[in-house]
Amino acid sequence: MQHDAHGWWIAEAGAPAPLPALRTDVDADVVVIGGGFTGMWSAWHLLEADPDLRIVLLEGDRCGFGPSGRNGGFVQAMTLSRPTLHELFGARGGDDLVAAAEASVGAIGAWCEAEGVDAWYHAAPHLIVHAAPGQDTKFVRAAEGEGVVALDAAQVRARCDSPLFTGGLEVKAGATVQPARLGFGLRARLLDRGVRIHEHSRVRSLDGAVAATDTARVRARTAIVAVGPASGALRSLRNRLTVSSSHIVLTEPVPDVVEALGWTGGEAISDGRTLLHYLRTTPDGRILFGWAGGRMAIGARTGGRMEVDPEVIARAKADLVRFFPALAGRRVERAWGGPIDVSPTHLPFVMPLPDGRAHAAFGFTGNGVGPSHLAGRALAALALGQTEGVAALPIVGPAPKVPPEPFRVMGAAAIRRALVAKEAAEQDGRTPSPVARALAGVPARMGMHIVR
Numbered sequence: 159m160q161h162d163a164h165g166w167w168i169a170e171a172g173a174p175a176p177l178p179a180l181r182t183d184v185d186a187d188v189v190v191i192g193g194g195f196t197g198m199w200s201a202w203h204l205l206e207a208d209p210d211l212r213i214v215l216l217e218g219d220r221c222g223f224g225p226s227g228r229n230g231g232f233v234q235a236m237t238l239s240r241p242t243l244h245e246l247f248g249a250r251g252g253d254d255l256v257a258a259a260e261a262s263v264g265a266i267g268a269w270c271e272a273e274g275v276d277a278w279y280h281a282a283p284h285l286i287v288h289a290a291p292g293q294d295t296k297f298v299r300a301a302e303g304e305g306v307v308a309l310d311a312a313q314v315r316a317r318c319d320s321p322l323f324t325g326g327l328e329v330k331a332g333a334t335v336q337p338a339r340l341g342f343g344l345r346a347r348l349l350d351r352g353v354r355i356h357e358h359s360r361v362r363s364l365d366g367a368v369a370a371t372d373t374a375r376v377r378a379r380t381a382i383v384a385v386g387p388a389s390g391a392l393r394s395l396r397n398r399l400t401v402s403s404s405h406i407v408l409t410e411p412v413p414d415v416v417e418a419l420g421w422t423g424g425e426a427i428s429d430g431r432t433l434l435h436y437l438r439t440t441p442d443g444r445i446l447f448g449w450a451g452g453r454m455a456i457g458a459r460t461g462g463r464m465e466v467d468p469e470v471i472a473r474a475k476a477d478l479v480r481f482f483p484a485l486a487g488r489r490v491e492r493a494w495g496g497p498i499d500v501s502p503t504h505l506p507f508v509m510p511l512p513d514g515r516a517h518a519a520f521g522f523t524g525n526g527v528g529p530s531h532l533a534g535r536a537l538a539a540l541a542l543g544q545t546e547g548v549a550a551l552p553i554v555g556p557a558p559k560v561p562p563e564p565f566r567v568m569g570a571a572a573i574r575r576a577l578v579a580k581e582a583a584e585q586d587g588r589t590p591s592p593v594a595r596a597l598a599g600v601p602a603r604m605g606m607h608i609v610r
């Protein structure tokens with residue numbers, strides 16, 4: 159099995175040649191910092207509003223090489239979170255948000271079609287399966303909502319015949335993509351439309367809307383900060399997110415196993431854990447299996463075990479075979495991971511920075527492929543001075559705070575360990591220890607919503 163910092167998707171897509179770093183000072187209307195989905199969709203929506211805008215995008219590494227190009231490729235809306243969104247934002251606010259997020263799922267497919275980008279976009283419902291005792295009680299409220307259908311064991315196993323599955327939910331709005339193809343496609347279309355993109359151009363400071371790299375500056379009227387898990391490097395965002403990680407293993411092509419499972423509809427599947435498993439197939443018959451149980455990072459630090467954690471990968475590999483015993487003896491070819499920007503509500507936020515000349519989006523909590531399109535719309539609208547429509551969605555505004563370091567990483571790591579222990583016990587049919595249960599329940603008791 160090859161441990162691979164960038165993941166299979168980027169290799170499969172064939173990364174384009176890097177673009178030159180920023181070498182001289184330039185003026186722009188908008189500087190976009192970060193070339194993941196959020197930054198690139200922001201630039202796209204800006205151009206849709208005004209094709210003449212001078213946009214400079216600065217990417218610290220290469221566009222699409224971060225989580226955007228190596229995730230599971232689940233394109234999700236926020237449908238399942240509707241009951242929680244009603245509690246947080248009222249019925250109208252919650253419904254508006256779900257409608258906008260669902261529209262983004264379709265809009266990404268329409269964009270690929272219109273722009274001739276073959277990102278393997280495949281519209282298919284998202285299945286949330288019960289794969290261990292206790293998971294069937296988690297989504298009872300969501301099961302009664304619009305766009306969600308409850309499934310019994312036979313119905314779930316008709317879609318994917320794992321012996322662990324005892325029921326679940328079908329969420330209608332959903333799709334899968336090859337994320338690196340989508341990222342590289344976006345980058346190419348932005349270049350076609352005149353966006354000036356500089357790679358290997360890490361922004362070291364942002365003063366109002368003046369972004370400085372080690373070698374030069376972009377002086378803009380307004381800035382968009384879309385740096386994902388690195389957001390905590392900005393003083394004003396330091397206490398707004400925690401960073402954890404998620405890891406993926408990918409099998410060799412096993413079309414015979416996929417066929418025997420009856421998993422031929424291309425459905426993205428996740429289970430009912432908090433530190434969830436997520437699984438999907440690829441067009442060449444591989445099974446991708448991810449686990450969101452990676453460790454917590456200190457502050458905004460990424461790299462190291464956030465990118466590749468052999469222990470987490472070993473666990474994901476073992477769980478893959480538990481889900482699909484027919485894979486015993488079949489090769490897992492690739493494994494990789496990446497950091498996840500986690501917000502206290504598990505919802506993304508689009509937030510003005512203190513002097514009002516810049517806006518940032520972060521906190522996707524492992525669910526950014528679809529919502530980054532929506533956040534990009536909101537960021538573009540805010541950069542253009544709009545205050546209504548998408549600029550007034552309830553995720554726009556100051557994000558809630560998390561405790562400061564070192565309490566944050568200590569607390570989050572303890573809660574993570576408790577969740578891992580509790581969910582492992584539930585999976586094995588054991589009763590979790592009272593300590594694990596108590597710690598795992600801390601976020602809810604603090605009013606933090608694990609939005610699902």
Ligand SMILES: Cc1cc2nc3c(=O)[nH]c(=O)nc-3n(C[C@H](O)[C@H](O)[C@H](O)COP(=O)(O)OP(=O)(O)OC[C@H]3O[C@@H](n4cnc5c(N)ncnc54)[C@H](O)[C@@H]3O)c2cc1C
Nearest residue numbers: 192194195196218224226229230232361386496525526527
């Ligand atoms: C293993 C894994 C699996 C996942 N699976 C899914 C999934 O199936 N579905 C889903 O919806 N979400 C998933 N996610 C989450 C999803 O990938 C993210 O939510 C989404 O890509 C967020 O995009 P972004 O543009 O905000 O951030 P990123 O993709 O992190 O992009 C931020 C960019 O900013 C750059 N940057 C950072 N600092 C600077 C700086 N100072 N100057 C310039 N550039 C900078 C980075 O290099 C990076 O390219 C997964 C994530 C991981 C790690």
